[in-house]
């Protein structure tokens with residue numbers, strides 16, 4: 001018998017370590033030390049109800065266990081084989097105790113559709129993919145469905161683009177299919193430029209064949225025989241796995257001429273990007289693939305009308321593609337039951353920032369931020385307070401505690417002043433300064449702007465300068481108005497999506513954290529202690545014993561005071577290096 | 593290599609592979625052990641490759657019958673390197689933060705005697721059943 005005790009950060013904070021110790025010592029006392037083992041595990045994804053103790057092999061799942069409960073668990077469950085009912089999870093709906101974690105499916109908040117094979121199959125072995133139902137969707141399309149039927153199935157599924165825009169995928173395919181030409185192209189966008197995002201990389205590394213299969217289906221549906229994957233050169237492992245996968249698919253006759261005896265022909269090549277964010281925008285991406293400068297051009301014409309080599313081109317994101325085979329296999333009516341009314345299926349997020357379980361998650365649309373942060377994410381690091389979550393990267397905005405219970409889908413995020421984006425989700429707590437966050441994203445945009453149009457090239461630079469001024473403590477209330485007005489102008493006049501969305505982090509932080517901006521401007525204070533220029537080192541006269549340690553270590557001689565007398569920091573001279581704080585053994589120096 | 597020329601070929605191949613996977617899952621007479629190492633960028637950066645090489649060499653040395661495969665990201669980036677061990681006839685178990693020392697412990701205790709060790713990562717997601 002095994003007793004699994006959650007040693008995840010959340011449960012650890014509520015004494016799971018002590019529970020494990022108690023279990024071990026009690027077992028030894030009873031002479032059961034050899035038969036029953038106590039094992040510490042990682043987070044169960046159920047931290048709200050922690051600490052968790054799971055008994056194997058009968059799968060009993062105890063929640064909110066306290067160190068005092070150890071005696072009962074051992075006396076009753078381990079020795080007498082009777083479950084300790086009061087520790088069992090109570091189903092909030094029918095108020096019944098749930099004994100077996102196998103019947104607790106609902107506690108698993110994550111649903112893996114796009115990531116179905118990641119972590120299960122060997123991505124370098126096409127046979128494992130075939131064994132996991134791989135290429136059967138392609139076989140179904142080629143053998144049993146007309147291109148129109150394929151498109152209709154995707155339309156009916158309600159799948160929307162996962163690259164950021166959320167455009168209905170079936171509709172996109174239909175438009176491309178109706179534009180006639182001697183040659184059409186299917187393009188997979190694997191540029192993934194959003195800082196902190198790695199969803200697409202993980203799919204390509206873990207399940208490259210699903211993308212190849214989906215692109216081939218896409219080709220059949222719109223009448224294209226050539227596929228291109230635009231991938232950044234900084235993803236060597238993903239590139240490697242893709243090349244292996246393409247080679248194997250060709251060898252097995254799943255790419256090339258006469259696929260599965262259907263007469264349909266399709267092949268895929270890679271195109272490498274240099275990692276410019278703007279090249280993820282579809283028109284810039286196409287220009288870059290054509291060997292031109294990676295600059296966006298005005299839409300229309302849309303790629304579906306005139307794309308790569310001026311031919312109709314269908315561009316989809318990696319994660320969008322990863323959903324296609326399973327939709328064909330299980331049917332649109334299976335897929336469109338998952339998610340919310342207008343956002344179907346799941347979304348993969350790269351969870352990062354001040355959260356315990358940093359990682360890749362896949363959740364059904366409509367899940368709340370609270371569930372993501374406190375259950376899957378294991379809560380905020382160090383038990384601190386949640387402040388905001390940034391979604392949509394440099395084009396998005398932040399969600400605050402007011403949005404914790406909003407179901408996450410494309411439309412709700414837009415209504416909340418953010419956007420789905422490609423799936424980066426950065427969680428922030430009270431140690432994050434929202435003005436500095438806005439500045440960080442603007443820095444990124446200024447760096448990544450291609451410079452083709454003025455509002456973006458110059459406007460974002462101005463936005464950044466104003467933010468810089470505020471974080472330095474030189475801002476005025478007028479600057480706030482300027483930020484707002486300029487943001488509006490940039491949004492309305494920039495040529496491509498990069499510029500049109502770049503002011504979003506500014507707008508959203510002003511909207512949600514207006515007080516924090518005002519504090520920076522009027523009180524010259526940064527409550528998170530991030531903006532260095534606004535910090536002041538002060539010595540508390542009560543705590544200071546006059547040991548002179550600080551003064552001797554200050555590199556600019558900013559500290560004055562006689563031996564055994566209170567010391568004082570001259571804030572004009574202080575360069576905020578922090579050396580004095582480290583040296584003071586009496587905790588007399590603080591930052592405010 | 594087998595070229596798949598028709599739907600029938602694909603089905604036949606799928607079936608033979610699934611049978612292979614099934615026997616693997618159920619465990620055959622020799623009690624084959626399967627170890628999957630998450631080898632995406634995050635895992636490799638955390639040292640998954642060294643762990644896999646080490647475990648292969650060690651199990652070999654001790655004459656254990658273990659099949660190693662690499663796989664993609666399991667999503668537990670906070671606990672890399674992660675490996676999944678399936679003993680014959682048992683549910684797969686995922687271990688996190690596997691360094692060489694942990695690898696040794698897993699080989700010595702879990703793979704050899706079926707005795708669990710600290711550092712299990714509970715599976716906290718559902719995958720659609722195919």
Ligand SMILES: Cc1cc2nc3c(=O)[nH]c(=O)nc-3n(C[C@H](O)[C@H](O)[C@H](O)COP(=O)(O)O)c2cc1C
Nearest residue numbers: 161162163189192193280281282316317320497498
């Ligand atoms: C500045 C900018 C960057 C973009 N970067 C990406 C990207 O890295 N990956 C991506 O799939 N889409 C990106 N897009 C969206 C693409 O233009 C396009 O909408 C998407 O690839 C379409 O695929 P989907 O419908 O499957 O989402 C970006 C858009 C803009 C404006």
Ligand code: SF4
Nearest residue numbers: 451452453456496499
């Ligand atoms: S908005 Fe920015 S990135 Fe887009 S075309 Fe204009 S300058 Fe280039």
Ligand code: SF4
Nearest residue numbers: 554574575577578580
């Ligand atoms: S922070 Fe550095 S410069 Fe300022 S008083 Fe302390 S030691 Fe001197």
Ligand code: SF4
Nearest residue numbers: 544545547548550584
């Ligand atoms: S090190 Fe601390 S106690 Fe000593 S003089 Fe400086 S502030 Fe006072």
Ligand code: FES
Nearest residue numbers: 008010011043047
């Ligand atoms: S369930 Fe224990 S830390 Fe998450």
